[in-house]
Amino acid sequence: MRREELSDLVVFLAVAEARSFTRAAALLGASQSAISQIVRRLEAGMGVKLLTRNTRNVAPTEAGEQLLATLRPALSDIDAQLSRLSALREKPSGTVRVTSSRHAAETILWPTVGRLLEAYPELVIEISIDSQLTDIITDRFDAGIRLGEQVAKDMIAVPISPELRMAVVGSPDYLASRGVPATPHDLTGHACINIRMQTRGGLYAWEFGRDGRDLKVRVEGPLILNDVPMILHAAAQGVGLACVLEDQALTLLASGRLVRVLQDWCPPFSGYHLYYPDRRELPPAFRILVDALRYRKP
Structure with a gap:
């Protein structure tokens, strides 16, 4: 099924349930003529009449009723799945792997992680204590923590502490x-x-x-x-x-x-940064950790 065909079915469902092209157009934020054209295109493509129209009412035909019987549960399932995905955004799950020095882990990472694990019980965070300059890509870490001056230029660097001395x-x-x-x-x-x-x-x-x-x-x-x-x-x-x-x-x-x-x-210098490779979309579990660690000046 092409994407436009799915959109056409959503329009048909709106018209059939509203029993009106005018009301359906208002609900969908479209013009009445555009809604009518979409329904005609759908009927032409399927080769059957789906709606009967008169000056007072719009009602589904027998073929239209059969289509509605299929569409309603299918679209309800889609809505339910979208709701579950929204819940995942609110309650992230999965494992996030971070490498850090002991000092940064004890003073910055752990206090934040402790709060996150209490708030998001389905979240798993693995912390590897290592003072080496770990290659997070080779060793398959989601992120690392270093002083700002140590972060490679091709990494995204998020400040997570004030300046240090x-x-x-x-x-x-x-x-x-x-x-x-x-x-x-x-x-x-x-x-x-x-x-x-x-x-x-x-x-x-x-x-x-x-x-x-x-x-x-x-x-x-x-x-x-x-x-x-x-x-x-x-x-x-x-x-x-x-x-x-x-x-x-x-x-x-x-x-x-x-x-x-x-x-x-002993002047101040750039503090700890969480660093990770540039990526278009951050997984929800990782994004919640980044947001929680991000340093905000008092």
């Missing part, structure tokens, strides 16, 4: 014995806790910026780790200075076990 921290005892660095250059005279980057395998070069000038410092010290909680624990024990994301150190800063230094040299 780094923090250089040390214990009060360490700073009392070794002094407080005034500039990043002073770090060469300090014991620093290095972090091994899981993404590239090298040591992280501490990044600073001030007055529009960026600066990277290769630090040295007695300890190299690849786990931020361990780095913070070591810094609080006085092993040396550490450079971590600001919010990762908040608890220890608030308790006084760590003190922040070089704050004026």
